[in-house]
Amino acid sequence: MGKLVFKGVFELDSTGMKMNTIELPPPAPGEPESLQFYRKLLDERKVETAKIVESLPDSRPLVLEIGCGHGHFLASVAAKDPNRYYVGIDVAQGRIQRAKRKSTLLKIPNLEFHLADARLFLSFLNPRQLSQIFVLFPDPFPKERQKKHRLMQDEFLLSCHRVLNTGGNLFFRSDVFAYFQEVLVWMKQHPHLFEPVSSEIWPDAETTVFEKRAENVHSLVFAKK
Numbered sequence: 001m002g003k004l005v006f007k008g009v010f011e012l013d014s015t016g017m018k019m020n021t022i023e024l025p026p027p028a029p030g031e032p033e034s035l036q037f038y039r040k041l042l043d044e045r046k047v048e049t050a051k052i053v054e055s056l057p058d059s060r061p062l063v064l065e066i067g068c069g070h071g072h073f074l075a076s077v078a079a080k081d082p083n084r085y086y087v088g089i090d091v092a093q094g095r096i097q098r099a100k101r102k103s104t105l106l107k108i109p110n111l112e113f114h115l116a117d118a119r120l121f122l123s124f125l126n127p128r129q130l131s132q133i134f135v136l137f138p139d140p141f142p143k144e145r146q147k148k149h150r151l152m153q154d155e156f157l158l159s160c161h162r163v164l165n166t167g168g169n170l171f172f173r174s175d176v177f178a179y180f181q182e183v184l185v186w187m188k189q190h191p192h193l194f195e196p197v198s199s200e201i202w203p204d205a206e207t208t209v210f211e212k213r214a215e216n217v218h219s220l221v222f223a224k225k
Ligand SMILES: C[S@@+](CC[C@H](N)C(=O)[O-])C[C@H]1O[C@@H](n2cnc3c(N)ncnc32)[C@H](O)[C@@H]1O
Pocket: 020, 021, 066, 067, 068, 069, 070, 089, 090, 091, 092, 095, 116, 117, 118, 119, 135, 136, 137, 138, 139, 140, 151, 208, 209, 210, 211
């Protein structure tokens, strides 16, 4: 099967692995086989994601990187900070496989990577379960008509707020100034939820794949109120 795209949001590649949405139309008689296939995979993915979240340790503050790619950033931070437990998720199977290989090779005990969709993953977390969330160079969807697919928007930011501990941090970095500004505007419109924090608290870490390609980098850190 080739790559299928439903309504421009859902992506199912030939391995059925890149599925970055959790919404599907209700089942309807005579719906295409591809949609039935996708529905089944999505149900399986929900069960898998719930299991991953259930198995997370609660003995140390938990840090989540969303869209961790090959895991360079998180591996370098986790290795230096055994007091926290680090989890990286991504919807791209190839990237997560590489990240997993890396953590196995480096034998970092407080680090794990999983194939999971961010919105689904967040929905299974308990309120205040996380101490930090990193979102580094999320897909920018630069064209005006694609902007609605950006991750850092209302529903997602409210979910981040729900799962962060009071005082917990949301770190965001992008090379797209318009995206950076959009998040800043959202935060200014929701001062009762988050407050800005000095960028000095960014951990010293390995540069991400997309950061290496970036011409400019814009960073924001917020604390949950
Ligand atoms: C532009 S890349 C950045 C990767 C990495 N953070 C870096 O800086 O090199 C965006 C990443 O987010 C992942 N991604 C996109 N939507 C996602 C979602 N809903 N849940 C988890 N990961 C997602 C993509 O698969 C991709 O690896």
